Amino acid sequence: MADLFKVHINFATSQLIFPTIIACVLAVLGIAIAITHRHRIAGAGAHWRAIAGRMDKMRFFGAIGLTLVYFSTMQPVGNLWPNTGMGFLLTSIPFVFLCGVLFLHDRRPGNMIGLTVAALVAPTLVWWVFADLFFLTLP
Amino acid sequence: MNFTRRTLLATAGAALATRPLGALAAGKLPRNVRLVIGSKSTGGDTYQNSAIVADALAKELDINIKVDAVGATQAFKALERDSRGTTMMIFHDQSYLGWLYGRTGYVDPFKTYAIGPTVAINPGNAYLVAKNSPYKTMGDVFKAAADGKRIRVAIQPGGVSEIGFSAMKNAAKVMHPGSEKNLVAVNTGSQSDKNQALWDDLADVINGSIQANEQFTQLDASDKKAMRFIWITARQKTLEQAPEKGMGKTTRDDLLKYASPETSVTLDGKKDFTFDKEFFFMFNKKMDPAIIETVNQGLAAVFKKGEIQKRQKAAFFIPNYLPTDQALAHLKDKADTYAKVIKDIRS
Amino acid sequence: MDLLSFVTPLFLTLIVSGTVIGIVFGSIPGLTATMAVAVCLPLTYSLGLNNGLGLLLGLYVGGISGGLVPAILLGIPGTPSSITTTFDGYPMAKRGEGERALRIGIVSSVVGGLISLAVLVLFAPLLADFAIDFSYVEKFLIILFALTVMAALSKDMLLGIFSGVLGIFISLIGTYDVSNGGNGKERLIPPGTEYWLQDGFSLLPVLIGLFGLAAILEEAELGVPKGQSMKDIKVGAHSRFSFSVFGGQIVNLVRSSLIGTFVGILPGVGGSAASILSYTNAKTFSRHPERFGKGEPAGIIASESGNNGLTGGALVPLLSLGIPGDSTTALLIGAFTLQGVQVGPLFISGNTETWNAMIVAMLIANVAMFVVMYLAIRWLALAVTIPKHILFPIILMMCVIGAYTINYGIMFDVWTLLIFGIGGWLMGKVGLEVAPFIIGFILGPSAEVYFVKTLESFGTLTIFFTKSWIAVVLWLLIAGSVATSVWMSRRHRRLDEG
Numbered sequence: 006m007a008d009l010f011k012v013h014i015n016f017a018t019s020q021l022i023f024p025t026i027i028a029c030v031l032a033v034l035g036i037a038i039a040i041t042h043r044h045r046i047a048g049a050g051a052h053w054r055a056i057a058g059r060m061d062k063m064r065f066f067g068a069i070g071l072t073l074v075y076f077s078t079m080q081p082v083g084n085l086w087p088n089t090g091m092g093f094l095l096t097s098i099p100f101v102f103l104c105g106v107l108f109l110h111d112r113r114p115g116n117m118i119g120l121t122v123a124a125l126v127a128p129t130l131v132w133w134v135f136a137d138l139f140f141l142t143l144p
Numbered sequence: 145m146n147f148t149r150r151t152l153l154a155t156a157g158a159a160l161a162t163r164p165l166g167a168l169a170a171g172k173l174p175r176n177v178r179l180v181i182g183s184k185s186t187g188g189d190t191y192q193n194s195a196i197v198a199d200a201l202a203k204e205l206d207i208n209i210k211v212d213a214v215g216a217t218q219a220f221k222a223l224e225r226d227s228r229g230t231t232m233m234i235f236h237d238q239s240y241l242g243w244l245y246g247r248t249g250y251v252d253p254f255k256t257y258a259i260g261p262t263v264a265i266n267p268g269n270a271y272l273v274a275k276n277s278p279y280k281t282m283g284d285v286f287k288a289a290a291d292g293k294r295i296r297v298a299i300q301p302g303g304v305s306e307i308g309f310s311a312m313k314n315a316a317k318v319m320h321p322g323s324e325k326n327l328v329a330v331n332t333g334s335q336s337d338k339n340q341a342l343w344d345d346l347a348d349v350i351n352g353s354i355q356a357n358e359q360f361t362q363l364d365a366s367d368k369k370a371m372r373f374i375w376i377t378a379r380q381k382t383l384e385q386a387p388e389k390g391m392g393k394t395t396r397d398d399l400l401k402y403a404s405p406e407t408s409v410t411l412d413g414k415k416d417f418t419f420d421k422e423f424f425f426m427f428n429k430k431m432d433p434a435i436i437e438t439v440n441q442g443l444a445a446v447f448k449k450g451e452i453q454k455r456q457k458a459a460f461f462i463p464n465y466l467p468t469d470q471a472l473a474h475l476k477d478k479a480d481t482y483a484k485v486i487k488d489i490r491s
Numbered sequence: 492m493d494l495l496s497f498v499t500p501l502f503l504t505l506i507v508s509g510t511v512i513g514i515v516f517g518s519i520p521g522l523t524a525t526m527a528v529a530v531c532l533p534l535t536y537s538l539g540l541n542n543g544l545g546l547l548l549g550l551y552v553g554g555i556s557g558g559l560v561p562a563i564l565l566g567i568p569g570t571p572s573s574i575t576t577t578f579d580g581y582p583m584a585k586r587g588e589g590e591r592a593l594r595i596g597i598v599s600s601v602v603g604g605l606i607s608l609a610v611l612v613l614f615a616p617l618l619a620d621f622a623i624d625f626s627y628v629e630k631f632l633i634i635l636f637a638l639t640v641m642a643a644l645s646k647d648m649l650l651g652i653f654s655g656v657l658g659i660f661i662s663l664i665g666t667y668d669v670s671n672g673g674n675g676k677e678r679l680i681p682p683g684t685e686y687w688l689q690d691g692f693s694l695l696p697v698l699i700g701l702f703g704l705a706a707i708l709e710e711a712e713l714g715v716p717k718g719q720s721m722k723d724i725k726v727g728a729h730s731r732f733s734f735s736v737f738g739g740q741i742v743n744l745v746r747s748s749l750i751g752t753f754v755g756i757l758p759g760v761g762g763s764a765a766s767i768l769s770y771t772n773a774k775t776f777s778r779h780p781e782r783f784g785k786g787e788p789a790g791i792i793a794s795e796s797g798n799n800g801l802t803g804g805a806l807v808p809l810l811s812l813g814i815p816g817d818s819t820t821a822l823l824i825g826a827f828t829l830q831g832v833q834v835g836p837l838f839i840s841g842n843t844e845t846w847n848a849m850i851v852a853m854l855i856a857n858v859a860m861f862v863v864m865y866l867a868i869r870w871l872a873l874a875v876t877i878p879k880h881i882l883f884p885i886i887l888m889m890c891v892i893g894a895y896t897i898n899y900g901i902m903f904d905v906w907t908l909l910i911f912g913i914g915g916w917l918m919g920k921v922g923l924e925v926a927p928f929i930i931g932f933i934l935g936p937s938a939e940v941y942f943v944k945t946l947e948s949f950g951t952l953t954i955f956f957t958k959s960w961i962a963v964v965l966w967l968l969i970a971g972s973v974a975t976s977v978w979m980s981r982r983h984r985r986l987d988e989g
Contacts, residue, residue: 010952020667020676023939027660034653061714068711087230088176101884108715108880123881139530142900187825212899333672336758336814344626359835458831
């Protein structure tokens with residue numbers, strides 16, 4: 006009887022044991038969901054159309070696009086001045102500014118000035134504290 | 145018109161300002177250097193040792209050096225990406241042991257990177273048993289293995305923690321061929337896991353260190369946690385440089401009893417096996433040799449002044465500066481010896 | 492008076508400034524207590540041991556506590572250990588009870604910190620001996636118990652558990668970590684991504700992606716509406732805070748503090764598990780488990796006293812075994828060795844002055860944390876009044892700093908932030924739940940190691956039940972937690988149908 010519960014683990018392949026178990030549990034749960042929630046799954050098309058209809062596409066995709074550009078320029082810019090955190094500073098200022106403009110509804114000069122100041126001060130302050138004072142590595 | 149000229153001037157100014165930082169004169173060390181290390185812990189020995197070295201070297205060469213604990217695989221990647229001399233690495237014997245043991249993420253460091261000077265030794269690598277264990281010495285362990293008893297040794301596989309275990313198997317094989325099969329590895333992770341394996345009676349011998357385990361050896365045998373050193377892998381001449389008062393309540397003379405020649409784990413029946421964990425620089429293979437030479441000279445000057453040795457000794461490191469060429473020959477020789485040990489016990 | 496000779500004005504100043512810096516680090520999403528300690532560690536060499544420890548312990552206590560501020564006000568956990576604070580804190584803030592929630596959190600934090608400190612002072616060596624009775628088996632069961640909170644947190648049980656298991660699955664991507672006892676081999680890495688995914692995804696960028704970036708994307712999707720601006724989360728508007736909220740919660744408060752302390756004592760269980768476990772317990776034993784997750788003060792109490800309970804607890808194994816209880820205390824070892832001080836079972840008896848200095852520093856840090864945060868509530872709340880078009884880009888920028896620096900400069904961690912930001916947004920759309928997902932992600936790697944190591948060492952499945960009385964108690968707790976969740980979901984369904 007006790008033999009029934011005996012297991013032998015081969016250390017060399019033990020990296021696969023737990024992922025296999027979890028994958029099986031995941032599959033079982035997935036099937037259960039497919040069965041119990043089949044109506045919702047069938048209505049997925051309408052669900053997504055509704056989301057797309059309501060969505061503020063410019064702000065949503067604009068934010069993702071800006072973030073993509075921000076992340077992908079950070080390191081190349083930083084490489085011009087290695088290990089100074091300049092990549093972070095020089096890309097964060099335009100990012101905070103542009104992202105702010107994107108999110109801003111009322112783009113009157115008054116609001117824009119506030120945003121410009123924030124876009125200049127916040128990254129510079131953060132860069133000074135982390136790269137200079139705490140001596141952390143930034144891109 | 146005015147506007148364009150100003151723009152032009154600004155661009156030119158920016159370009160000029162970039163030059164001294166961006167484009168480097170040949171052989172000139174960059175002003176801002178990133179020193180990546182093969183460990184992810186900023187509380188561990190690699191970080192401490194690297195911080196001490198970086199501190200002294202930065203002052204000597206008048207540059208900024210940041211130590212980043214990114215871990216072995218990421219450090220190797222960072223080193224491969226950057227040949228300008230702005231990224232350097234400090235690591236220890238794990239860099240070639242990982243490769244010899246076939247760990248993922250490790251390549252032959254002698255082929256892939258330029259090996260730089262060595263800077264320090266951590267002499268602490270040790271093996272311990274429970275205080276009430278029937279095995280009091282390495283001799284007892286080898287005898288028991290020869291008598292067919294199974295001895296479980298807790299290690300972290302694939303590197304510095306395993307090499308001593310491989311040496312034990314090798315010695316067992318040299319002395320009583322076949323008995324090495326009775327030495328079996330219990331694969332664990334951190335020091336805490338290894339200690340726990342001993343307390344849970346999942347291991348008879350554990351890998352540990354002088355620094356982390358010495359206090360456990362001072363406990364009374366009635367305490368479940370009490371341990372006993374049975375082997376310190378360091379060379380005699382390394383331990384002899386340790387502070388005379390040793391570590392905690394264990395003096396240097398006490399420590400020497402657990403190391404070769406008093407405690408012998410043979411390499412080939414004639415010489416004893418020893419292992420010192422040595423920290424050394426590594427560089428990108430394509431990096432300007434003049435920069436490497438600058439670092440080498442800088443370190444030579446630092447060690448000549450003699451201040452760094454005090455800091456290293458206070459943190460239980462043994463100062464160990466070897467210039468680039470000697471370091472390479474020494475490490476290569478070491479790696480060849482261990483490669484043979486690992487090969488022999490596998491065949 | 493010789494006893495307290497280390498208490499100098501410098502010592503006090505360092506503790507208090509450490510606490511303040513720690514609070515700032517903790518309250519900025521992406522920056523953690525561990526990072527605060529890491530950046531200040533080099534300073535301690537010149538300060539000497541006692542003063543250096545004062546600074547670091549201040550940072551530790553402040554950093555763990557500061558996390559509750561963004562958790563409550565913005566729904567973004569400032570540190571991984573304040574995840575469970577968002578579950579009830581943020582709904583309260585949205586109801587206009589932000590200030591009340593902050594006060595509850597701060598009071599719970601200081602109580603948790605002080606209780607765990609008392610435990611540390613009185614029982615440190617004793618508890619360390621108890622902690623080493625926990626082998627792989629018991630540690631696995633503790634993790635399993637913490638995982639049962641996934642079910643309790645889910646709105647839709649099936650989808651919630653699926654999300655949690657998915658979190659575990661994704662946490663396993665990468666290498667079976669050698670330093671945790673794995674064999675160093677890779678698994679679950681999609682072909683072609685080995686270069687980046689060798690080490691898997693890091694927790695912090697995943698966390699701030701799911702909670703920070705995803706929330707910002709959701710706002711962007713709605714066009715960053717001005718109408719329901721965060722200004723409307725009036726921090727102190729309707730609800731008066733009074734200590735009477737703790738009236739029926741003394742048991743919860745003490746229990747959560749002790750759970751947090753105990754999790755700290757167990758090496759290798761992980762800091763974030765402290766608040767998750769206290770939260771699970773509070774919900775299991777509550778008379779109104781259905782209120783949890785909707786703005787129940789008891790949830791904040793459990794979470795915050797739990798994570799501050801960790802602070803004293805994590806020092807127990809450090810000072811009586813030389814083994815760190817969590818990632819922050821692991822750095823303290825560095826501070827000791829830098830000064831040539833050995834930590835281990837003889838530390839307390841051999842270094843009485845340092846031991847006293849640490850206790851005093853922890854005490855002062857807790858008091859300072861309480862005073863500073865309590866006085867600063869009004870200003871903390873100001874963060875919420877910053878217009879969203881400025882706040883969001885800046886939060887994103889801070890998240891980048893946090894992600895990039897968590898592993899000392901890895902660009903992939905920044906991309907992880909984006910991947911999980913978009914992933915978190917998508918999850919919300921298809922009905923998967925973020926809370927159970929992140930809990931699965933946090934606990935997955937430990938669950939794996941302890942499960943596989945148990946079988947590797949003992950070779951039988953029955954050991955999970957027969958190892959010790961501790962295992963039996965843990966099974967009872969697991970059963971209790973599961974039963975509560977099932978019972979609640981049944982009642983929900985009946986209510987829905989009725």
